[in-house]
Amino acid sequence: GEEMAAENCIFCKILSGKAPGHIIYRDDDIMCFLDIAPVSMGHTLIIPVKHHDNIFTLSDSEVTALARQSKRLAPIVKRVTGADGLGVHQLNGRAAGQTVFHYHTHLIPCFHGQSMQI
Numbered sequence: 001g002e003e004m005a006a007e008n009c010i011f012c013k014i015l016s017g018k019a020p021g022h023i024i025y026r027d028d029d030i031m032c033f034l035d036i037a038p039v040s041m042g043h044t045l046i047i048p049v050k051h052h053d054n055i056f057t058l059s060d061s062e063v064t065a066l067a068r069q070s071k072r073l074a075p076i077v078k079r080v081t082g083a084d085g086l087g088v089h090q091l092n093g094r095a096a097g098q099t100v101f102h103y104h105t106h107l108i109p110c111f112h113g114q115s116m117q118i
């Protein structure tokens, strides 16, 4: 179940302080932190505090909190990195390329003439 998954989940470990992370923002619902292997400077992840493997089990209130945080953080990440654009990406399931099975949204600063792929 979800509790078993959470024990072995790297993002749950960052949430609980058992693993290090460059945390940008945290509240009761969501957390934002820097990606350990950024595809570009400022590559940021937004996750729900409650463990969900992927989009399929998220509640409406979690979706709202996650979307609101993407909206708030997007212009800040774009501005502080001097990016020309910002990719917002979210993968569900191995077939989609998901590698960490705690739901997350990527914010990826993008620059003219460079391709940034997760």
Ligand code: 5GP
Binding pocket: 010, 021, 022, 033, 034, 035, 036, 037, 038, 090, 091, 097, 098, 099, 100, 101, 118
């Ligand atoms: P996915 O392909 O599942 O959408 O992306 C997972 C992301 O999590 C990758 O961009 C990867 O670099 C990042 N990641 C994996 N392990 C860690 C970690 O321990 N800490 C942080 N901050 N990011 C991680």
Ligand code: ZN
Binding pocket: 005, 006, 009, 010, 011, 012, 013, 051, 052, 101, 102
């Ligand atoms: Zn987790």
